[in-house]
Amino acid sequence: MKQLTHMRSALLYLLPSLILFTVFIFYPMFRTLYLSFFLTDAKGNASVAVGLDNYIHLFTSSQFLNSMKATLLFVLYTVPLGIVIALFLALLANEKLKGIGFFRTIFSSTMGVSVAASSVIWLFLFHPSIGMFNHVLQLLHLPQVQWLVDPDWALLSVAITTIWMNTGFSFLIILGGLQNIDQTLYESAQIDGANYWYRLRRITIPMLSPTLFFISTISLINAFQTFGQIDILTKGGPTQATNLIVYSIYREAFVNYQFGTASAQAVILFVIVLFVTILQFKLGEKKVHYQ
Amino acid sequence: MKQVSLNNVVKTYDKQTTVLHNINVTIEAGEFFVLVGPSGCGKSTMLRMIAGLEDITAGEMYIDEQVVNDLPPVKRELSMVFQNYALYPHLTVAQNISFGLHAKKMSKATIQQRVEDVAKTLQLTAYLTRKPRELSGGQRQRVALARAIVSDAKICLMDEPLSNLDAKLRTHMRAEIKQLQRKLGITMIYVTHDQIEAMTMGDRIMILHEGEIQQIGKPIDIYNYPANPFVATFIGSPPMNIAPATIRADGFFIDEQFILPNEMNERFTKHHTLVMGIRPEHITHIKTKNAHPLPITLRNIELLGTETIISFAVGTHTWHARMPGQWALDVGQHLTVYLPSDAFYYYDAQTGELLKKATIVGHFERLGDL
Numbered sequence: 121m122k123q124l125t126h127m128r129s130a131l132l133y134l135l136p137s138l139i140l141f142t143v144f145i146f147y148p149m150f151r152t153l154y155l156s157f158f159l160t161d162a163k164g165n166a167s168v169a170v171g172l173d174n175y176i177h178l179f180t181s182s183q184f185l186n187s188m189k190a191t192l193l194f195v196l197y198t199v200p201l202g203i204v205i206a207l208f209l210a211l212l213a214n215e216k217l218k219g220i221g222f223f224r225t226i227f228s229s230t231m232g233v234s235v236a237a238s239s240v241i242w243l244f245l246f247h248p249s250i251g252m253f254n255h256v257l258q259l260l261h262l263p264q265v266q267w268l269v270d271p272d273w274a275l276l277s278v279a280i281t282t283i284w285m286n287t288g289f290s291f292l293i294i295l296g297g298l299q300n301i302d303q304t305l306y307e308s309a310q311i312d313g314a315n316y317w318y319r320l321r322r323i324t325i326p327m328l329s330p331t332l333f334f335i336s337t338i339s340l341i342n343a344f345q346t347f348g349q350i351d352i353l354t355k356g357g358p359t360q361a362t363n364l365i366v367y368s369i370y371r372e373a374f375v376n377y378q379f380g381t382a383s384a385q386a387v388i389l390f391v392i393v394l395f396v397t398i399l400q401f402k403l404g405e406k407k408v409h410y411q
Numbered sequence: 412m413k414q415v416s417l418n419n420v421v422k423t424y425d426k427q428t429t430v431l432h433n434i435n436v437t438i439e440a441g442e443f444f445v446l447v448g449p450s451g452c453g454k455s456t457m458l459r460m461i462a463g464l465e466d467i468t469a470g471e472m473y474i475d476e477q478v479v480n481d482l483p484p485v486k487r488e489l490s491m492v493f494q495n496y497a498l499y500p501h502l503t504v505a506q507n508i509s510f511g512l513h514a515k516k517m518s519k520a521t522i523q524q525r526v527e528d529v530a531k532t533l534q535l536t537a538y539l540t541r542k543p544r545e546l547s548g549g550q551r552q553r554v555a556l557a558r559a560i561v562s563d564a565k566i567c568l569m570d571e572p573l574s575n576l577d578a579k580l581r582t583h584m585r586a587e588i589k590q591l592q593r594k595l596g597i598t599m600i601y602v603t604h605d606q607i608e609a610m611t612m613g614d615r616i617m618i619l620h621e622g623e624i625q626q627i628g629k630p631i632d633i634y635n636y637p638a639n640p641f642v643a644t645f646i647g648s649p650p651m652n653i654a655p656a657t658i659r660a661d662g663f664f665i666d667e668q669f670i671l672p673n674e675m676n677e678r679f680t681k682h683h684t685l686v687m688g689i690r691p692e693h694i695t696h697i698k699t700k701n702a703h704p705l706p707i708t709l710r711n712i713e714l715l716g717t718e719t720i721i722s723f724a725v726g727t728h729t730w731h732a733r734m735p736g737q738w739a740l741d742v743g744q745h746l747t748v749y750l751p752s753d754a755f756y757y758y759d760a761q762t763g764e765l766l767k768k769a770t771i772v773g774h775f776e777r778l779g780d781l
């Protein structure tokens with residue numbers, strides 16, 4: 121009896137988040153899974169059950185496989201480099217120098233810029249004739265690059281934009297992690313005669329490992345879900361070179377009205393992200409040192 | 412063995428707050444030197460300056476004959492134990508101990524040998540593969556010690572290394588550190604705010620107050636002849652009884668309460684008032700030849716087993732007396748205690764200078780005399 125009352129009040133407390141989660145997460149998730157086994161009409165309602173046909177179709181479609189490949193490349197370009205750059209900036213900003221507060225603000229400023237705004241900024245930077253990059257290349261007497269139009273460059277260009285956009289957040293988190301490290305560890309190491317690199321390798325990186333792990337998980341998931349900058353910069357082109365999986369889902373659903381295959385792609389993305397995250401936790405657990 | 416000298420050393424933070432004024436002291440080679448003082452007096456700052464972790468604002472510091480003002484910590488060839496131990500939480504005990512040796516690029520065989528030796532000395536052999544969080548407070552403390560002595564540095568600095576331990580373990584580690592220092596012949600500079608630690612461990616102690624040296628000397632000399640009222644009340648527990656007294660023709664008065672007849676009127680002619688002090692153990696219940704009676708009302712009684720500490724009011728001040736043995740006394744009880752005139756210390760009321768020492772102290776008893 122008593123347990124029942126406990127249960128009731130527990131449920132009452134949980135109710136607001138349960139409702140929110142059901143409406144915005146659980147229902148869409150199950151609806152997506154359900155739709156992935158159907159062909160749909162233009163309104164997105166299930167019309168013909170096709171079983172696993174949608175999945176089979178995807179894994180034999182060169183367009184989808186290309187999209188997967190582009191996504192993987194994009195993750196490889198953005199995640200490690202993004203973290204290394206953020207770590208480098210955080211190490212710089214963590215030094216006790218005059219006016220370092222100014223640089224801390226600058227380094228973290230990209231956090232305050234929306235995806236749309238930063239994409240537009242980069243759109244101008246990449247512009248073939250008035251863009252700054254080509255202008256610099258010209259000054260250096262180097263050949264011009266069609267940043268967003270050349271299939272060999274487009275993915276790289278979007279990756280650069282993404283790294284720039286994510287640096288602010290990663291920087292701030294890593295800086296926080298650095299400032300949490302007990303200063304006496306460094307003082308002790310200094311007395312022991314450990315040089316900068318030795319301290320970095322033996323103290324900073326291990327002590328920072330939980331933070332780096334957190335940042336790499338977040339960056340990885342973010343990279344898999346990239347959409348905004350693609351939509352503004354390249355629209356998935358040229359020749360599908362930047363058609364990352366989330367963009368591909370969007371096009372399949374809202375341009376081609378193929379909600380069935382779009383849902384199947386979403387399910388595949390979900391499984392991949394889940395798998396990568398689990399893998400990361402399994403590997404990370406051994407390497408990460410928690411206090 | 413190495414000597415450390417500070418010559419007119421000054422430390423100023425942010426160009427405005429001076430936390431150490433004109434420090435002049437020489438710490439002899441192989442000495443156990445204790446730096447003691449209340450919180451915020453600048454002990455850690457001084458130690459960190461010796462270590463090279465803080466710059467010296469003015470003055471010179473020497474290690475042996477060499478000026479070390481601008482020498483980086485590693486070149487000073489010293490070791491340091493931090494208050495929080497500063498163990499690397501992600502490394503094992505063995506890795507913690509060998510951290511500095513690796514940094515100095517010693518050979519693997521030497522490192523292993525040294526780690527094993529030190530671990531044996533400090534009874535850490537069984538814990539070498541553990542992480543610091545899997546150790547007790549006392550074991551962590553020993554790892555910190557091991558890390559300091561494994562480097563073979565001739566100077567060791569310790570900043571309140573025992574303050575995180577419980578009372579019993581502290582007593583034990585006190586003896587252990589002292590023994591280790593003697594055995595290895597290290598020059599030890601040891602910071603504490605605990606006067607018992609200072610008294611029991613130091614060959615010499617230095618008392619610091621608001622960034623100024625109050626007194627340097629052997630513990631027993633400092634106890635017997637405190638140079639000013641601050642030292643008098645800082646060393647000793649309960650502290651020396653102290654009060655400003657007015658000198659009149661007929662005696663010394665504290666807040667209009669008669670204390671002592673003035674037998675040496677002429678000695679203090681310059682003074683109208685001074686500060687009188689007497690140690691609690693010199694106030695007795697026995698009438699002796701040159702002791703003067705003082706009627707008191709008991710305010711508090713502490714029965715400690717071997718002794719009884721009573722408190723009572725003298726003018727507006729609370730004084731303590733320490734009586735050997737166990738006494739059945741009640742609060743509010745009236746009593747007469749005796750103040751031997753040779754137990755009094757007289758300090759200048761303005762400068763705090765010691766004008767006259769007590770002569771009752773300093774007669775050491777020897778076993779042969781019994």
Ligand SMILES: Nc1ncnc2c1ncn2[C@@H]1O[C@H](COP(=O)(O)OP(=O)(O)OP(=O)(O)O)[C@@H](O)[C@H]1O
Nearest residue numbers: 424425428430449450451452453454455456457604
């Ligand atoms: N980095 C700093 N900047 C400014 N003032 C400081 C700094 N470090 C210490 N101080 C000041 O210097 C004074 C002495 O500090 P210090 O740490 O040496 O005291 P301490 O004697 O070790 O005290 P405790 O027994 O509490 O450890 C204090 O008043 C402190 O506020």
Ligand SMILES: [Mg+2]
Nearest residue numbers: 454455456570
């Ligand atoms: Mg201190």
